Amino acid sequence: MSQQSVPAPERQPLDENAAASVRAYAADQRARVDVLASVLEDIAAHGYPAAETGVLWEEARDAHLERLAGEQPRVA
Template sequence: MSQESAAAPDRQPLDETAAASVRKYAADQRAKVDVLASVLEDIAENGYPSPESGVPWEVARDVHLARLADGEPRVA
């Protein structure tokens, strides 16, 4: 990051904890985009996968809901 943007008068500096959280979120988002990009590149290279090799949406939903239920408690 450049020194100009850090010293800009129209910006409010973040404390170290907030800055670390923002950096972690950015890294998580970047990782998700990298996964999506690799899937799209694979489709471009090899074509669409056959429907028989996929996972029914009901199964994907149930797996995702089970993963959420096993996670840490969250505020609604």
């Protein structure tokens, strides 16, 4: 994704609530990426975890689906 911004006249401004929602979503995504980055850094520093300490993919999937079901709906 480009870091260049579009000139101001070509942009449609957001109202305060929409801007706050976008900022909250960005913060949530940034937190998720930080967690992933820390896991990858741990693997790089210490190697892969033992298989016995892991979670079965079915259990991880089911837990994730439960989390998704409990989240607030979002506008794309």
